[in-house]
Amino acid sequence: MANIALPASKITDPAGYYDLSVLDNPSARRYYRRFDGILIVVLFSFLALGISIHYALTAGDWDYWIDWRDRRWWPLITPMSLMMFIAAFVYPIWKAFRLPIIATAVTTLLCLVSWVSRYFNFGQFTDFPMTFTFPSTYIGLGILLDCTLLLTRSLTASAFAGPFLFGALIWPINWPLFAAYKVPVEYSGTLVSLSDLMGYQYIRTTTPEYLRIIEESTLRTFGGSVTPLTAVFSAFVAVVTYSLFLLLGTAIYNLAGRYVRRIV
Amino acid sequence: MSEVNTSRHVYEAQTGYFEDTAGGGGIAGHLRRNRIAYVGGALMLAIAIGIRIYQQMMAFSVGMDYYEPEFQAYWMPLLYGEIAVLGSVMVFGSIYMWVTRVRDVSTITPQVELKRYFTLLGVFTVLGIWAAMIAALAVESDAAWHQVAIRDTDFTPTHIVIFYFSLPLLTAILIPTFIWAHTRIPAFMNRVSIPFLGVVCGIFMIMPNYGFNEWGHTFFYAEELFAAPIHWGFVVLGWSLFFLGPLAVQIIQRMAQLIAVVTSGRDCIVPNG
Numbered sequence: 001m002a003n004i005a006l007p008a009s010k011i012t013d014p015a016g017y018y019d020l021s022v023l024d025n026p027s028a029r030r031y032y033r034r035f036d037g038i039l040i041v042v043l044f045s046f047l048a049l050g051i052s053i054h055y056a057l058t059a060g061d062w063d064y065w066i067d068w069r070d071r072r073w074w075p076l077i078t079p080m081s082l083m084m085f086i087a088a089f090v091y092p093i094w095k096a097f098r099l100p101i102i103a104t105a106v107t108t109l110l111c112l113v114s115w116v117s118r119y120f121n122f123g124q125f126t127d128f129p130m131t132f133t134f135p136s137t138y139i140g141l142g143i144l145l146d147c148t149l150l151l152t153r154s155l156t157a158s159a160f161a162g163p164f165l166f167g168a169l170i171w172p173i174n175w176p177l178f179a180a181y182k183v184p185v186e187y188s189g190t191l192v193s194l195s196d197l198m199g200y201q202y203i204r205t206t207t208p209e210y211l212r213i214i215e216e217s218t219l220r221t222f223g224g225s226v227t228p229l230t231a232v233f234s235a236f237v238a239v240v241t242y243s244l245f246l247l248l249g250t251a252i253y254n255l256a257g258r259y260v261r262r263i264v
Numbered sequence: 265m266s267e268v269n270t271s272r273h274v275y276e277a278q279t280g281y282f283e284d285t286a287g288g289g290g291i292a293g294h295l296r297r298n299r300i301a302y303v304g305g306a307l308m309l310a311i312a313i314g315i316r317i318y319q320q321m322m323a324f325s326v327g328m329d330y331y332e333p334e335f336q337a338y339w340m341p342l343l344y345g346e347i348a349v350l351g352s353v354m355v356f357g358s359i360y361m362w363v364t365r366v367r368d369v370s371t372i373t374p375q376v377e378l379k380r381y382f383t384l385l386g387v388f389t390v391l392g393i394w395a396a397m398i399a400a401l402a403v404e405s406d407a408a409w410h411q412v413a414i415r416d417t418d419f420t421p422t423h424i425v426i427f428y429f430s431l432p433l434l435t436a437i438l439i440p441t442f443i444w445a446h447t448r449i450p451a452f453m454n455r456v457s458i459p460f461l462g463v464v465c466g467i468f469m470i471m472p473n474y475g476f477n478e479w480g481h482t483f484f485y486a487e488e489l490f491a492a493p494i495h496w497g498f499v500v501l502g503w504s505l506f507f508l509g510p511l512a513v514q515i516i517q518r519m520a521q522l523i524a525v526v527t528s529g530r531d532c533i534v535p536n537g
Contacts, residue, residue, distance in 0.1 A: 052403045
């Protein structure tokens with residue numbers, strides 16, 4: 001055990017600042033390494049749980065099925081959902097540790113748990129084919145968002161550039177995964193996509209066809225412009241959502257030093 | 265490794281400070297053998313895999329209809345068992361933590377406080393492993409189930425696993441842990457950490473929200489669109505995890521002070537936050 005009865009100097013100077021040299025010893029470094037390992041496991045595990053619940057209940061329906069991933073709603077809803085969760089964690093991790101990693105970490109964790117979940121739950125448990133329920137990818141977008149923070153070192157500047165890129169590029173970065181399913185086919189005299197056809201074949205009892213929220217209203221009149229139009233709008237929505245939740249994350253982070261009196 | 269040991273010996277020779285690591289005693293031994301994390305984590309993995317296998321085998325064969333005798337035989341006893349186990353852990357655990365609380369803060373040395381922080385982190389590691397299991401195996405199983413089965417009652421195989429066990433288990437462990445931390449760790453004693461309270465309350469309040477969810481699905485929303493407003497209560501309460509950031513900062517700040525004091529042998533100004 002440590003002998004703390006040695007003649008002692010203070011670990012803080014008269015102004016109250018810590019003398020960090022006290023941590024420059026092998027024992028402290030060993031403690032810190034173990035300490036870091038535990039924190040990473042705990043933080044990433046809870047991030048995985050948080051994003052899986054948050055994402056499933058705000059944008060999950062669009063991500064579960066390939067026929068829901070349309071040009072209008074999926075690229076709008078998904079960045080909005082992800083920005084909420086990511087932004088609230090960006091502030092504390094940047095402020096306390098100067099680590100621009102949260103967007104990459106959250107999108108990677110979401111990708112990991114989604115693949116495991118789709119395989120075991122949609123594939124093995126309820127027998128949907130993985131080609132119908134595979135998850136989308138957002139890791140590249142997360143890296144882009146983190147890079148804007150890394151390069152600008154400014155939460156304000158990155159709050160404009162990062163989410164804008166995230167919202168604008170969500171469709172093109174996923175297009176290589178989706179393209180094969182958007183091939184037009186004729187079904188009973190009607191033009192549908194291959195993914196629509198898969199949706200008709202696999203009956204989903206509690207999200208019937210009238211609930212499939214895709215390609216609604218008059219956007220079709222824009223013809224080929226639907227995708228870029230949605231991308232720009234999605235980018236702006238992502239910027240606003242990110243900024244609001246960055247503020248929320250800031251407000252919650254400021255509770256770090258706060259305690260209340262015990263009532264019992 | 266030998267480099268580290270050598271430099272440690274040089275440091276010890278220069279400062280006169282020695283750490284007894286022989287036989288894995290003291291704090292270093294506790295770190296090496298953080299039994300709570302290893303044993304608890306292994307237990308959580310075993311429970312998660314076991315219950316997932318049971319769900320896979322029994323959900324479609326005997327779990328389709330609450331009114332069938334098979335459902336009463338294979339699923340309801342599991343539900344009653346879950347409620348009994350989780351209720352007991354939460355209630356008796358909380359009572360025990362409170363009754364055996366430390367009343368005199370001055371008896372807790374920096375070494376003991378640091379050790380307790382690592383114990384706290386050990387419990388969080390166990391909960392983290394369980395959280396990862398919920399994320400990967402449980403959350404979307406309910407979504408998948410509802411797409412192939414018609415909603416009958418509040419008791420379905422996936423609800424019995426997720427609603428009445430997986431998420432409540434977090435609460436059943438977090439509440440006694442919250443009391444333990446606030447009655448054993450000086451930085452938390454005689455006051456209440458707002459971030460810690462935020463995490464505990466948010467996860468606890470998910471349980472009352474089940475009531476609203478099932479009530480709503482019974483009366484006005486039979487479909488199971490996951491992004492529907494009826495589910496947004498879960499989302500907002502899940503945001504209680506945002507408090508993990510400030511809670512981590514609270515813990516890290518205090519542990520940094522304690523590590524400095526314990527490893528340097530220099531005097532302790534530990535202002536309790």
